[in-house]
Amino acid sequence: MIINLDMTSSIPIYVQLRNEIVMGIGKGNLTLGESLPTVRQMAEDIGVNMMTVSKAYNILKNEGYIEIDRRHGAKINPTLDINGEFKEKLEIDLSLLIAESGIKGVNKKDFIDLCEKIFNNMDGINIKGCEV
Known part of the structure; x- marks a missing residue:
């Protein structure tokens, strides 16, 4: 790597x-x-x-x-799991990113398109089979 x-x-x-x-x-x-x-x-x-x-x-x-x-x-870690603490942090972090994006003029469609683009570049753990 x-x-x-x-x-x-x-x-x-x-x-x-x-x-x-x-x-x-x-x-x-x-x-x-x-x-x-x-x-x-x-x-x-x-x-x-x-x-x-x-x-x-x-x-x-x-x-x-x-x-x-x-x-x-x-x-x-051979057993990476999503736990409640991570989901809570994820929600807080995403809320902040969405707020910052909106303030900077990024609309919902562009934000979601960018998320999908980044998501599609991830081939690792528990990501490839997920749908946005």
């Missing part, structure tokens, strides 16, 4: 790394149960501090995207 980070962005590197891994899962570039590089190896590969990678991995673990085992390292 190729990790693309923008070192000049105002978005913290650990957040970018977290987002890249989530997108990798969604696009099918990372599969359930697949091992991730060790913190040390990932830090070397992308040229960042080990603490940055560790922070991203811990966020992913807390969100349920990865499992971390001291003996076997980090891997994509």
